[in-house]
Amino acid sequence: MSIPYWRLSGFYFFYFAALGSFTPYWSLYLKDIGFNTVQIGELFALLVGTKIIAPNLWGWIADHTQKSMPIIRVTSFFAALLFAAFLFIHGYLWFAWVTIGFSFFWNAALPQFEAITLFHLKEEPHRYSQIRLWGSIGFIAAVLGVGALIDDLPLIMLPIAITALLALTGLATLIVPEARAASQDKQPVGILQILKKPEVVAFFIVGTLLQIAHTPYYVFYSIYLNQYHYSATLTGGLWAIAIVAEIVLFLYMKRVLARFSLRTIFLFSIALAVTRWLVIAWCPDYLGLLILAQLLHAATFGGAHVAAIHLVHRYFGRQHQGKGQALYGSLCYGLGGMLGSFYGGYYWESAGPAFVYSIGAMACVFAWFITYFWIGRGNAVDPALG
Secondary structure, X not given: OOOOHHHHXXXXXXXXXXXXHHOXXXXXXXXXXXXXXXXXXXXXXXXXXXXXXXXXXXXXXXXXXXXXXHHHHHXXXXXXXXXXXXXXXXXXXXXXXXXXXXXXXXXXXXXXXXXXXXXXXXXXXXXXXXXXXXXXXXXXXXXXXXXXXXXXXXXXXXXXXXXXXXXXXXXXXXXXXXXXXXXXXXXXXXXXXXXXXXXXXXXXXHHHHHXXXXXXXXXXXXXXHHHOOOOHHHHHHHHHHHHHHHHHHHHHHHHHHHHOOHHHHHHHHHHHHHHHHHHHHHOOOOHHHHHHHHHOHHHHHHHHHHHHHHHHHHHXXXXXXXXXXXXXXXXXXXXXXXXXXXXXXXXXXXXXXXXXXXXXXXXXXXXXXXXXXXXXXXXOOXXXXX
C-alpha cells in the first residue's frame, strides 16, 4: 500500500499551525489579561505536566486496542472543544482547570500519530522528516500570520484563531487511514526489559534535560523580546527564522542520516544548544546574534527531535511503539517541560532571564556528557536510515 503522504502531512501542518499560534503568543495573552510571570509559569507547567500521564494512558489503550486513529480523532476534537472555553472563562483557577482538561486530550494525539506515521513508512523511516517538515511549514505560517494579526487587532483574537486551527486539526484526522505493524517482532520483549536498559534510561534523562532547557524559551521568549521593545511582528519573525532553519534541515535530513549516526547527530545538536541558550541569555540587545541563535534551532530542536524519534523506534520495536512514543512525550516533554516551566516562572523576576537561560545551557552540558558516555557508543552510521 502506498504511503498517504499528503494526508499524514496535512495533520502535521494543522497540528503545528495551532502550536505556532499558541507557543509564541499565549504567554503574551495571559500577561495581557492580568496574570503575572509566576502564574504564567504555573499554567504552562500544568499544560506540559499533563504529558506525564496522558500520553501513557492513551498509548497503552492504542497498543492494546490497535485502534490509534479513532483515539487521535476523538482526542483532537475534544481538545478543540475545551480550548474554546478560554473564550468564556475568567480567573486563575478556571484557566488552570481548563488548561488541564485541554492538555489531557491535546497531548494524546501527537505521540500516537508519530507511531502511525512510522508504521505507514514501514521500511522507509528516513522519509519521516519529509512528512514532518509540513508541521514546520504550518508553524511558520501561523507564527507570521498571528504575529501580524495581533499587532493590528486585540489579543482576544488569539484564542479564536487557536480554536479554529485545533478544529482543522481534528478534521484532518478524518482522512488519515489506520496503520498497524506489518508483523510482530520475532521475539517479543517486555516493556520493563526495555526500560531497564542503561542506554534507554540515559536517553530519557537526556530528553528530559533538553526540555528543561527548551521550555523557558517556549514560555517566555516572546515576553523576553517584548521587554527589549521588539514588536510582535519582529518577534514572530524571529520565531519564523527558527522554523525556516528547521525546515531546511528536514529537507536534507535523509542525507544527514545516511552519513552520520544518531549518536553523532544527538551530540552535535546538544552542543549547539549550549551555545544557543547562552547567546539568548546574554545578548538580547544584539539582533544579529538573536538571529544566529534562532538559526541554531535547526539542530537544537530539529536534529535532536529526529534523532530521538528514530531512537525510540529502534528501542521499542513494533510491539511497544505506541507506548515508546508516549513515554518519550511524557517523560521528556512532560516532566522536562513541567520542570522548565516552574523554574522559569519562579526565577524570571527574582533572578532574571539571563539566569533562567543559563540554567538551560547548563542542563544541556549535563545532557551532552550523558549522551557521550551512554548513548549509542560503538554504533556507526545507521544503514537502515540511509
